[in-house]
Amino acid sequence: MKRTLIILFLVSAFSAVSAQNKLEREYRIKQSEVPAKALEFVESSFKGVKIKWYGEENLDGKAIEAKGKRDGRLYSIKFDTNGVLHDIEMVIKFGDIPEGTRLRIEKNLQDRFSRYSIQKTQKQWLGATDDLRALAEGKPVSGQYSTNYEISLQGTKDRRTDYFEVLANADGEIVRESKIVQRNNQHLIY
Amino acid sequence: MKSYIFSILFLFLSINSYAQNQVGLIPQINSSFKIGDSWKVNTKLEGRQLFFQNPYPDHLKEAEFERVDAELIATTSLDPLHALGGGYLIRRSNRSFTHRFIQQYSITQKLRSSRMSHRFRTDQTLDKDEALQWRLRYRLSLEKPLNGLELDPGEFYLKLTNEYLGILQDSEGNLEIRGLASLGYDLSDQNRVETGIDYRMEKVMDPTVTHKLFLSIGLYHSF
Numbered sequence: 280m281k282r283t284l285i286i287l288f289l290v291s292a293f294s295a296v297s298a299q300n301k302l303e304r305e306y307r308i309k310q311s312e313v314p315a316k317a318l319e320f321v322e323s324s325f326k327g328v329k330i331k332w333y334g335e336e337n338l339d340g341k342a343i344e345a346k347g348k349r350d351g352r353l354y355s356i357k358f359d360t361n362g363v364l365h366d367i368e369m370v371i372k373f374g375d376i377p378e379g380t381r382l383r384i385e386k387n388l389q390d391r392f393s394r395y396s397i398q399k400t401q402k403q404w405l406g407a408t409d410d411l412r413a414l415a416e417g418k419p420v421s422g423q424y425s426t427n428y429e430i431s432l433q434g435t436k437d438r439r440t441d442y443f444e445v446l447a448n449a450d451g452e453i454v455r456e457s458k459i460v461q462r463n464n465q466h467l468i469y
Numbered sequence: 470m471k472s473y474i475f476s477i478l479f480l481f482l483s484i485n486s487y488a489q490n491q492v493g494l495i496p497q498i499n500s501s502f503k504i505g506d507s508w509k510v511n512t513k514l515e516g517r518q519l520f521f522q523n524p525y526p527d528h529l530k531e532a533e534f535e536r537v538d539a540e541l542i543a544t545t546s547l548d549p550l551h552a553l554g555g556g557y558l559i560r561r562s563n564r565s566f567t568h569r570f571i572q573q574y575s576i577t578q579k580l581r582s583s584r585m586s587h588r589f590r591t592d593q594t595l596d597k598d599e600a601l602q603w604r605l606r607y608r609l610s611l612e613k614p615l616n617g618l619e620l621d622p623g624e625f626y627l628k629l630t631n632e633y634l635g636i637l638q639d640s641e642g643n644l645e646i647r648g649l650a651s652l653g654y655d656l657s658d659q660n661r662v663e664t665g666i667d668y669r670m671e672k673v674m675d676p677t678v679t680h681k682l683f684l685s686i687g688l689y690h691s692f
Contacts, residue, residue, distance in 0.1 A: 304621040304622075305617045305618060305619055305621065306616050306617040306621065306624065307616050307617050333617055333618070346618075353581075433548070433549060433550070435548075440548035440549060441549055442549050442579075461549055462584075462620065462658070463501075463658065463659070463689075463691050464577045464584065464586060465499065465501045465511060465689055465691055466499070466612070466628065466653065466661050466663065466687070466689045467577060467584060467585075467586035467610040467612055467628070468511070468552075468575050468577070468586055468588055468610070469499055469511055469513055469542070469689075
């Protein structure tokens with residue numbers, strides 16, 4: 280209680296001169312706070328994988344995310360707050376994208392940025408729970424699902440360099456581009 | 470376990486008896502603001518209160534308010550990772566002023582669940598009745614959120630820094646090593662508070678090394 284009061288006092292003392300501009304917040308949650316449906320999916324499809332659970336809040340609402348490493352590859356499985364599966368993402372190398380799609384993405388990035396350097400690439404699977412379960416378990420998929428590529432990059436446009444996140448579909452078309460707001464690093468430099 | 474505690478106690482007593490040392494408090498207020506799109510200015514006001522020093526000058530008390538520094542650094546971002554800049558520091562200590570000119574280059578990298586900064590600095594210090602002092606510094610800082618992969622407002626974080634300072638004065642070289650472990654709290658995107666232990670090992674090349682241990686308290690605000 281005392282700690283909460285101190286934190287509240289500090290927050291109220293300094294928030295008067297501050298403005299919130301970050302659009303996404305992520306925080307660790309306990310396994311006991313995870314919806315049963317989400318827990319069942321992860322425990323059955325990612326057996327033996329050490330999982331960390333996170334809550335995520337952004338302009339679209341709240342979500343639950345499970346993150347873990349399997350066969351040296353980092354997976355993140357996103358659910359809504361009722362435990363309904365939204366997507367599965369895994370970190371891959373940009374070079375692992377099928378050639379046709381990769382060349383199309385490169386062409387589109389060259390059109391958008393005068394210079395860019397890719398920091399991270401994630402493959403994203405979207406579809407029905409059973410199909411995503413089959414994909415996660417490496418089994419044949421009967422239904423339809425879609426594959427996207429989420430790419431974090433450092434890019435220059437209009438002579439200004441920033442961090443960006445772009446989402447490309449399986450045809451290599453960029454369907455979303457957003458600038459990543461850099462957090463203040465003053466306390467790390469001084 | 471018992472022998473381990475005795476060893477640490479013995480080490481502490483040894484340092485106490487034979488080395489020069491200081492124990493104190495370093496409070497600092499740090500604020501930054503932007504000038505246009507490409508320039509950023511950081512100002513720092515820092516004090517140093519000593520609670521214990523060995524040896525201490527005859528005409529002074531063992532506990533004293535040793536110094537106050539005012540520093541201003543202007544930097545320009547080369548891109549989101551790299552920044553280049555320079556600045557000036559003025560210090561009031563022992564009833565005299567010290568002037569320091571600073572040049573710095575920094576790199577900040579975002580890692581999967583932390584952020585890391587490298588800071589390279591050179592500075593030139595002008596002190597009354599002393600030769601010009603040149604220093605070459607490198608500092609590594611790491612921020613690790615204690616809740617989640619990224620630091621968000623209302624969350625605690627751990628900050629670790631390690632700095633090496635090469636010093637040249639009157640054709641004599643020396644080395645200083647600093648280490649800081651802090652617990653920080655992100656109040657908002659503009660405000661942070663930190664407190665931690667700052668350990669400094671000075672005059673490393675001399676037969677008698679100086680050990681300094683401070684409680685550091687920092688407030689960071691960006692406009």
